[in-house]
Amino acid sequence: MLQELALVEKNEKVGPDIYFLELKAPRIASRAEPGQFIHISLGTIYDPLLRRPMSILNAREKTLTVLYQIVGRGTRIMTRFRPGDSIDVLGPLGKGFVLEEAEQNLLLGGGVGAAPLVFLANRLRAKQAKVKFFLGMREGELLFLKDLLPSGIDFFASHENSPRGEAKQVTDLLPPHLEQNGKTSLYCCGPEGMYREIARICNDCGDFSIQVSIDRRMGCGVGTCLGCAVKVKRPPREEPQIVRACVEGPVFRWQEVSTDGF
Numbered sequence: 001m002l003q004e005l006a007l008v009e010k011n012e013k014v015g016p017d018i019y020f021l022e023l024k025a026p027r028i029a030s031r032a033e034p035g036q037f038i039h040i041s042l043g044t045i046y047d048p049l050l051r052r053p054m055s056i057l058n059a060r061e062k063t064l065t066v067l068y069q070i071v072g073r074g075t076r077i078m079t080r081f082r083p084g085d086s087i088d089v090l091g092p093l094g095k096g097f098v099l100e101e102a103e104q105n106l107l108l109g110g111g112v113g114a115a116p117l118v119f120l121a122n123r124l125r126a127k128q129a130k131v132k133f134f135l136g137m138r139e140g141e142l143l144f145l146k147d148l149l150p151s152g153i154d155f156f157a158s159h160e161n162s163p164r165g166e167a168k169q170v171t172d173l174l175p176p177h178l179e180q181n182g183k184t185s186l187y188c189c190g191p192e193g194m195y196r197e198i199a200r201i202c203n204d205c206g207d208f209s210i211q212v213s214i215d216r217r218m219g220c221g222v223g224t225c226l227g228c229a230v231k232v233k234r235p236p237r238e239e240p241q242i243v244r245a246c247v248e249g250p251v252f253r254w255q256e257v258s259t260d261g262f
């Protein structure tokens, strides 16, 4: 884990309450892996005290990008970052996705939660892997993410507020793509209800590898405060264990996450 003063290069509004942040942070960018996150200081000393965790949308040479949505005070403060500002960033943090050898890779993202899948798609395509990207949105506000994807990817989108008869949930798009021969790996980022639905659909069709990124409120982001507990079941132990999403995650195998404590 590194601490770096990152230079803000862009902080642009790209949708309703959605911003694209570009940071020059060469040391963190060169070590980042898909699914990892950074912890951003808001530049204030005591109030708000805590950093805010953000997934890495992409990392290229010296640059890191982040896609964030305003939900409260901290993310509203982030909108005031200006090009030329220096911000204090910790990263890359946590354990990201395990890139598997599979016949096809299905990447499913819901809302801004889809951000780390862009980085993952780039890494998988660099290995010539077959990638299908599924993006769930309200009404097209995240379609620009398609332009950040590498070539050779099949892209599908669902629109929750669509007046037409299109898919409304990203999970509605999934079933036909599970009927393939060979190993299928699923990589998912979004709300927890989406993971449950994906697991339900997959269990009806067979045995799949499903990795999910678990978004917990975080205090320190480095494993000390124990604020981001997740319950997992890891055989041979029968009892669930409590682990920290910031260090042992945020990416977990769905099958090991204990849904009673989810």
Ligand SMILES: Cc1cc2nc3c(=O)[nH]c(=O)nc-3n(C[C@H](O)[C@H](O)[C@H](O)COP(=O)(O)OP(=O)(O)OC[C@H]3O[C@@H](n4cnc5c(N)ncnc54)[C@H](O)[C@@H]3O)c2cc1C
Binding pocket: 037, 052, 053, 054, 055, 056, 066, 067, 068, 069, 070, 071, 072, 073, 074, 075, 076, 112, 113, 115, 116, 214, 215, 216, 217, 218, 250
């Ligand atoms: C590993 C990780 C990666 C993340 N990546 C992104 C990202 O790429 N883009 C993005 O927009 N957001 C991301 N988030 C969520 C983001 O960190 C929170 O939205 C942010 O910290 C909220 O800060 P705030 O001060 O604006 O809101 P607060 O005032 O702290 O909270 C406002 C509202 O947001 C909810 N909230 C706060 N934190 C979280 C959280 N961690 N998960 C769910 N709800 C929360 C609160 O319950 C409350 O309703 C990520 C979170 C984690 C843990």
